[in-house]
Amino acid sequence: MGVTAAPAGRPGDAAPLTFAKLHGLGNSYLFVYADRDPADPAALSVRLSDPRRGVGADGMIWILPSAVADFRMRVFNADGSEAAMCGNGIRCLGKYVYDRGRTARTELTVETPAGIRRLWLHTAGGRVVSVTADMGRAAVCAAQTLTLPDGETITLRRVSVGNPHAVLFRASMPDAALLRLGTALQTHPAFPGGVNVELVHLSAPATLRMRVFERGSGVTSACGTGACAAVAAAVADGVCASGADITVRLDGGELTVRAEPDGTLFLTGAAEEICEGTAWV
Structure with a gap:
């Protein structure tokens, strides 16, 4: 067409x-x-x-x-x-x-x-x-705590997959929270160039549920580097195992990510x- x-x-x-x-x-x-x-x-x-x-x-x-x-x-x-x-x-x-x-x-x-x-x-x-x-290879930083302009305190992991990500593990990820956190972190002093924001939780064994606010685009249905960042952070937190295929469920569908023990990430979709x-x- x-x-x-x-x-x-x-x-x-x-x-x-x-x-x-x-x-x-x-x-x-x-x-x-x-x-x-x-x-x-x-x-x-x-x-x-x-x-x-x-x-x-x-x-x-x-x-x-x-x-x-x-x-x-x-x-x-x-x-x-x-x-x-x-x-x-x-x-x-x-x-x-x-x-x-x-x-x-x-x-x-x-x-x-x-x-x-x-x-x-x-x-x-x-x-x-x-x-x-x-x-x-992903570069995963230790968990850190930030204070947002409205006074809310959040804990996240910075992850670089060639571009910057902030991964937050949360059981709930409604539209309002994703938009609020994603917008707030774009202008936070910790991220002078802006950042891709992922809200993530383990929804089943070897399965992550993720929603994303992309730097430069806003809320999107999927983000491949974001899925990789989420898996890298989950492995660092001990939530997921390295060397195993992890399913990442996004608003737009599913991606498969494998994080090797050396940190190399493979994305299939x-x-x-x-x-x-x-x-x-």
Whole structure:
């Protein structure tokens, strides 16, 4: 299915940009394959991610040439900020390049600002249905206590999976609490650059329930790096075992994360295409 966004002004004032919209558990991005870095990707992401004046997405991902890997990935959130890594996005990148014949291989390397990541593509009928990604090693800090502007005291673990996360273990995770905590931590002095916020609890053996407030996007249905951060924190707390497959249940569906004893994380989940089209930019 194709879609076309109308030009903002006269047709002569705009150039066509071909894109595809893909999602991982409802976490959607607009993908563009290009031979060079775009001139102003931040502004373009803000414009096209807008659901009313653009195409609508959680951000944009550019697939570019790499001198050290099969492809290079740049991720821009809906607010224009650039992310060093995106678990759902990198899985969808694997589907994009394979399904479109940009590669015939099912094992790929992708250059990201967080380092080179490996992908294993799982196919059926000649198309990618799910992807396993080597997400690198997580850096998990000791639990710390912070005081929010309203005086509430919270305990969290900082986790880096190439991008920053704050993992809070809570039995309850209603919308209001997720929005309040996620918003408050974006401007907290402990996180001068903002942070992805995950509310997590163990819902069954080897199963975590997680909800996420993503830096630059707000509440989303899923976050691949967030799922990895949640599992890494759970292993550090002794809630989950290393070397075992952990199911992470998100609003958009389920992901599988395995944290190896050395801290390396492997993320497996679906990748789906929604549409392709042309935007005038």
